[in-house]
Amino acid sequence: MIKPYKIKLEAEMKEVLVISGDEFPKERGTSETKLGNFVADVSLEVANGLYKPLNNDPIDFCLLNFGGLRTSLPKGEITRGKIFELMPFENELVVVTITKFNYYGLTNYLYLSRGQPISGRSLHLKPGTLENAQKDDFLKEAFNPNPTEQVKILTSDYLANGGDKMNFFLNPIKIESVGIKLRDAIIQYCKEQHKKGNQLIGRIDGRITFEK
Secondary structure, eight states, X not given: OOHHHHXXXXXXXXXXXXXXXXXXXXXXXXXXXXXXXXXXXXXXHHHHHHHGGGSSSOOOEEEOOGGGOOXXXXXXXXXXXXXXXXXXXXXXXXXXXXXXXXXXXXXXXXXXXXXXXXXXXXXXXXXXXXXXHHHOTTTGGGGSSSOOOEEEEEEEHHHHTTGGGOGGGSSOSEEEEEEEEHXXXXXHHHHHHHHHTOOBOOOOOOXXXXXX
C-alpha cells in the first residue's frame, strides 16, 4: 500500500530543478558565504514579488541565519531533494516590522555574531555602542524621543520568534505572513531560472564589513 507513494516521492525528489555553475559550500566563521548570500537574495526576491503588490512599501531587508542552512549545494544538477536537504524545516517567510531602535539591536547582533546571511543592504558594522549608533545617519531616528521610522525585515517565522537569540524581533510593530515557505521560495526560484536557461552563480560582494 505504501510502495506507490514511496516511488512517487522518490521520483519527485530526483527532479532536477536547475543547473548550478558554482558550488555553494556550507561554511561558518565568515561574515558572508556564497550559500548564505544566495538563499537571502532568493528569499527577498520571491517575497517581494508576493508582498509588494499587496502593500505600499517593499521589504527593506532580509536576515536569515547560517545555522538554518543544513548542507552545501553542488556544482551541476540541483534536485528537489537537495533543496529539502538544505532546508529541511517547515519555516515560513514572514515580514517583521520593527522600530529603528530594534534595528540598532539587529546591527549590534550582526557585529557580535560576525555576520549572518543578509540581502537588500550592505552593512559596515561598528562596535554596538550608543555613541556609534547615534552617529550613523540611518540610525539617528532611533534615538529621537518619539522615533517613527520603521524597518521591514524579511526572515523566517522561527527567527521572528526570537530563534538563534534574535531577541530584537520580539515585541515587533507587526508580523505579516508572506504566504510561502522558505524552502518553497528556493524551489520556485530555481525552477524559474531553469526555465529561462540560467544557471546558478554564486557571489561574494562585501555586503558585510567590519570596522577594525
